[in-house]
Structures are given as C-alpha cells and as structure tokens.
Amino acid sequence: MPANAMSGVGTMKYSAATQRAKDAAGKHRAGAQGAQGAARKRADDPKAKKKAEDAVAKARANMKQPAKAKVKAKEKEKQLKMEKQREERERKAKAREEKREQKAAEREAAKKKKADERAERKAQKEAEKISRTKEIAVAAAKPAGKTSKYRGVSLDRSSGKFFASMRRDGIKVALGRFATEMDAARAYDKASAEAGKVKTLNFPDEHQEAVRAAEANEAREKEAAEAAKTAAKEAKRAQAEKAKKERQSAKRGKDKSKETDKKAGKEKEAKGEPPKKKAKTAASAAAAKEATEAAKAKKLKRTEEEKMAAVAESEKKASAGNRSSKFRGVSWRKASGKWAARVYKGHGKYKEVGVMFDTEAEAASAHDEAATSLYGDKAILNFQSDGKTINPLRFAYLQRESTVRNTTTKLRGVTKLKKGGAKPYVAQISFRSRMISIGSFATAEEASKAYTEKAAELRSMEGN
DNA sequence: CCAGGATATTCGTGTAATTT
DNA sequence: AAATTACACGAATATCCTGG
Known part of the structure; x- marks a missing residue:
C-alpha cells in the first residue's frame, strides 16, 4: 500500500519536478562534455579560436550581466519559490496520503477487531449452547443420546429449542418446537392422549386432571343442553297449547257472532294480536333457542369437519410440499415429472436405479428389486413377498x-x-x-x- | 423455520452359550 | 435343568439433513 502511494507520488513528481531535475542533469552533462572536448582539442586551432571568441562573447555578456543577472536572480527566486511551494504541496500530499493510510489501517484494524469479536461471540455462543446441551443431558440423567427426560421430547440443536414429536401408525408426526422442555412434553402428552395413548404420558397426573375437568365440563354442557332442550320442548308445548286454546276461543268467537265478523275480526286484530304476539314471541323464543341449539350442534359438527378438513389439507400439503413418496427410496423428480427410485448404501450414499417411473408404486417395486439385489434377504423393502407388513x-x-x-x-x-x-x-x-x-x-x-x-x-x- | 426422510443410536427382549 | 451371562436383533426413538 505505501509503496503504491509512493509510486503515485513519484509519478506526479516525474511529470513536473523530476523532469526539471533531469533537464538540469542533462545540462550538467552537456557542460562537462564541453569541458572535456575543450581539453581534448586544445591544439585544434579553429577550435581554440572559437574558444577565444566564446570568451569574448562571454565577457561581453558579462558586461551586460547586471540587468540580466537581476532578471535571472528574480527568475531563480521565483523558481525557488515555486519549488518550495511544490515541495510544500508534495509534503502536504504525502501527509494526507499518510493520514489516509493510517485511517485505512485503522479501519482495517477495526474491521478485523469486529470480525474477531464476532468470531469470539460465535464461539462463545457455541460453547454456551454446548454447555447448555451438556447441562440438559446431565440434568436428564438419562441414557446417553437423550436430550430430554421427557418422552417424545428432544432438543433440536439447530434451533436450541425443544422439539416434540410422536409416532402415528409408525409415521413420525412433528408437534412443534417449544422454548421449554415442559411445554414440549405437554404437547406430546396432548397429542398422545388424543391418539388414545395415555399410558406413556409425561404428566399422567395432569392428564388425569384434564380428563376429569373435561368430563365435568362435558357433563355440565350436556346438562345445559338437556335443560335447554327441555325448555325448548316446554316452550313448544306451551305454544301448541296456547295455539290450540286460541283456535278454540277463535272458533267459539266465530260461533258466537257471525254478524260481527268484521268487528270480531277487528277485535281479533286488536285483542287477539297481543296474545298471538305473545305466543309468537314464546314460539319464536323457543324456535330461537332450538335454532341456537341446532346451530351450536351444527357449529360443533362443522368445526369438527373443518378440523378434519384442515388436517387432511395440511397432510396433503405436507405430502405434496415435501415431494416425497410414502414409499421407501422413492422420490419425486420435478424436472422430469416422474418418480425416481434409489437404494440407500450407507454413509449417505445411494445407488440410483436410473430409470424414472410414472407411478410411485412402480418406483417402490424398483427400489425393492434393487435393494434385494444389493442386500438379499436383509433388504428393507416396500412390499413383502407375502404381501404382509414388516411385523415379524x-x-x-x-x-x-x-x-x-x-x-x-x-x-x-x-x-x-x-x-x-x-x-x-x-x-x-x-x-x-x-x-x-x-x-x-x-x-x-x-x-x-x-x-x-x-x-x-x-x-x-x-x-x- | 417447519416438516418429513434417512440414518444413527438406544433399549428391550430373544437366543445362544456357559455356569451352577 | 435352571440360572446366568453375553450377544444379537429389531423396534423405537433421537438426530441429522434437506427441500419447500
């Protein structure tokens, strides 16, 4: 870096000052050559003559010296001044350059320091993570390899969170990541209980409590629903009765006065309305209640359906998004739009079957074939020869x-x-x-x- | 970051071999 | 013949890895 800057300065110098210095050197060289030539050719007459002439000319010139010398001195002074200024400029430039360099060096140092700090922080973090993991492992006091004492819970080192998962029909189901072990364990419990597995919970007591609470809640709800139903029935019956009575009274009224039909009608309109309205209100209330009940039931049903749909959807999404086949060794190739088959050889390597398939099952069979040729009867296959599942x-x-x-x-x-x-x-x-x-x-x-x-x-x- | 596939590891149990 | 020990297997589970 400094060398570069210097060379830059040098170049600048060369274009101006150095050129002049060179010129001066050249002049000097020429003068020396002249003296040498004079010494060498002293015997040469014409030359000596010329020298004499030169001397005369010089003397003449010397006579004119005062004025000329003044100008020359002035020029020299001017040049000197310029020289000085130039030097000053150069010095300043150099100083600037140095300053720049220093700053750059400082920046560099700061950068390095920052990077070092970052690295250190990273290392520290890593160390913390490791120590934490160790702590957890130790705290778990469980067989090596386990990161949590809770069932279905493991520490996801990549995120530092606790990961809960469970198996459903042999398929691992992720239940999410949690900040604490307990939360993950509870998530596992919840999912496990929902799946009907209550023997292997992390917090059986909590589960019992929850079950009791749920039962109590259910009972309460049932009771309430029952009560509502009875009430609705009652209301309906009352309404029916009232309607019947009304009909009867209306009939009686009609029977009583045929002439005052109009009047009765009006009266009916005036008097009959309120009770009718009342009845209607009761009826509507009952109906509303019923409707609410129905809506509630419907809603419950719908949420259940929605839930299932959502689950199906998510499963579909997951299987679609995760490109993979349900078969071992089979995967979807986007590029060709076909299924590829491969057999795991160990150490992260695969033997590719090399042929693409239109259906998953075909690829799965191809996998089985390849796996069998590779491992014989030790091969893990998609389809058993007898059609049975792998459950010895x-x-x-x-x-x-x-x-x-x-x-x-x-x-x-x-x-x-x-x-x-x-x-x-x-x-x-x-x-x-x-x-x-x-x-x-x-x-x-x-x-x-x-x-x-x-x-x-x-x-x-x-x-x- | 999430979810799922693949692999590595753990653990319980069955089996072989030895000891009592 | 029973008990014990050592070993091996396989299922379950943890962990790593990758694609979306």
Whole structure:
C-alpha cells in the first residue's frame, strides 16, 4: 500500500519536478562534455579560436550581466519559490496520503477487531449452547443420546429449542418446537392422549386432571343442553297449547257472532294480536333457542369437519410440499415429472436405479428389486413377498433357521455344547421372557424337531 | 423455520452359550 | 435343568439433513 502511494507520488513528481531535475542533469552533462572536448582539442586551432571568441562573447555578456543577472536572480527566486511551494504541496500530499493510510489501517484494524469479536461471540455462543446441551443431558440423567427426560421430547440443536414429536401408525408426526422442555412434553402428552395413548404420558397426573375437568365440563354442557332442550320442548308445548286454546276461543268467537265478523275480526286484530304476539314471541323464543341449539350442534359438527378438513389439507400439503413418496427410496423428480427410485448404501450414499417411473408404486417395486439385489434377504423393502407388513411374528417358532449368525448349529433354539457327551445338542426356547429347557439330544435334527414341536405347543398356548 | 426422510443410536427382549 | 451371562436383533426413538 505505501509503496503504491509512493509510486503515485513519484509519478506526479516525474511529470513536473523530476523532469526539471533531469533537464538540469542533462545540462550538467552537456557542460562537462564541453569541458572535456575543450581539453581534448586544445591544439585544434579553429577550435581554440572559437574558444577565444566564446570568451569574448562571454565577457561581453558579462558586461551586460547586471540587468540580466537581476532578471535571472528574480527568475531563480521565483523558481525557488515555486519549488518550495511544490515541495510544500508534495509534503502536504504525502501527509494526507499518510493520514489516509493510517485511517485505512485503522479501519482495517477495526474491521478485523469486529470480525474477531464476532468470531469470539460465535464461539462463545457455541460453547454456551454446548454447555447448555451438556447441562440438559446431565440434568436428564438419562441414557446417553437423550436430550430430554421427557418422552417424545428432544432438543433440536439447530434451533436450541425443544422439539416434540410422536409416532402415528409408525409415521413420525412433528408437534412443534417449544422454548421449554415442559411445554414440549405437554404437547406430546396432548397429542398422545388424543391418539388414545395415555399410558406413556409425561404428566399422567395432569392428564388425569384434564380428563376429569373435561368430563365435568362435558357433563355440565350436556346438562345445559338437556335443560335447554327441555325448555325448548316446554316452550313448544306451551305454544301448541296456547295455539290450540286460541283456535278454540277463535272458533267459539266465530260461533258466537257471525254478524260481527268484521268487528270480531277487528277485535281479533286488536285483542287477539297481543296474545298471538305473545305466543309468537314464546314460539319464536323457543324456535330461537332450538335454532341456537341446532346451530351450536351444527357449529360443533362443522368445526369438527373443518378440523378434519384442515388436517387432511395440511397432510396433503405436507405430502405434496415435501415431494416425497410414502414409499421407501422413492422420490419425486420435478424436472422430469416422474418418480425416481434409489437404494440407500450407507454413509449417505445411494445407488440410483436410473430409470424414472410414472407411478410411485412402480418406483417402490424398483427400489425393492434393487435393494434385494444389493442386500438379499436383509433388504428393507416396500412390499413383502407375502404381501404382509414388516411385523415379524412375535413367535416365529416354526422358523427353522436361527436368527442369529455365527451359531453352533444354525438351527433356531439348538445349541451344541462344547463339552460334548452323548447328547451334546440342547434345545431351549424363550417364552414369556423365560428360558425353557426342552431337552438334550444326540443330533441337531432331533433337537430342532423338539424345538419345533415345543414352539408349536407354545404358540397354540399364546393363541388362547 | 417447519416438516418429513434417512440414518444413527438406544433399549428391550430373544437366543445362544456357559455356569451352577 | 435352571440360572446366568453375553450377544444379537429389531423396534423405537433421537438426530441429522434437506427441500419447500
């Protein structure tokens, strides 16, 4: 930076002062050359003559010196002054430049300081976050990996908030993020209770309380509704009765005076109106009440419907927005408007099937095929070969092959004892969390047969 | 930021093997 | 043969990651 500025100044100098200095140097050089030439060519007559002439001219010039010298001195002074001014300007420029540089350096320093501070703050924040997480983990006093002691609650490190989620039909449902663990736990409880799962709540007591309150509230509402209904019925009956009475009285009146029809009519209009009005009011009140009830019920129903619609909508939105298929390894490709299939290979890598599909199911099948070729029977598939879901029988007793690798017999429930003996094969089975000995056998086949039989027996027991 | 998919981790339980 | 221990599996759940 300074070098640059200096070079800038230098350039400026070159254009003015330096040029002059150069000129002076040139003149000086020329003078020296002249002297050298004179010395060299002293013997040369014409030259010597010229020198003499020159001397004469010089002397003549010297005679004119006073006036000329004055002018020259003045000029020199002027030049000197200008020189000084120039120097001054240069100095000032240099000072300015230095100042500028200093300022720039200061700015730079400030910037760096700020950046450092930012970095420090960030590091501090990070440290705080980590320590907080640690604290939480420690406070939770739960197995490593858990960030909250509450069920369905975990700390979302990215936001520093507590995240509540639950499973519905095996699908994770996010319940939102909360500032505190408790809030998240309550959200989980609420959703869990709504889903009918009340055994694994974080605050069972609170839930009980809520249930009681809800029940009480419901009972109150029911009572109120009942009362309203009765009232409405009563009002209706009263109205009907009144109407009947009126009709009767009207009939009587009509019967009584046929001539005074007009008058009666008028009277009816005058007198009959109020009671009619009254009746009407009662009726309308009852009707209104009824209507209110109906509206209430309707409203309740509607809100329920609305709720469901909203849920459906949000689900639809979510599934649509989140581009993903309900099938494993299947995803929507916007560009081609088709479904792609891929198989997870581990470590965040996938094997692409490489063919696009028009339907999700096709892609899902393609995934299954690829996964099977990659992992064989260990593959996790979308469709089971038997069409059943992945829910291994709790008692797969009839399965002949051991589920565990590296066993002595490869047969389920059969172990070959190291010590050997006449009957080295032992059959055992686990039932209701207890190991049951089936017996010792001479051959693995016998042991396996015994196991199968016992398994069938236990399975039938389990069935009942 | 949210929601959901994919992966990593945890935990309970069944099974194999050994010990009593 | 029962009890115990060690191990392995798989479901549940936590966490990471990504698209909208």
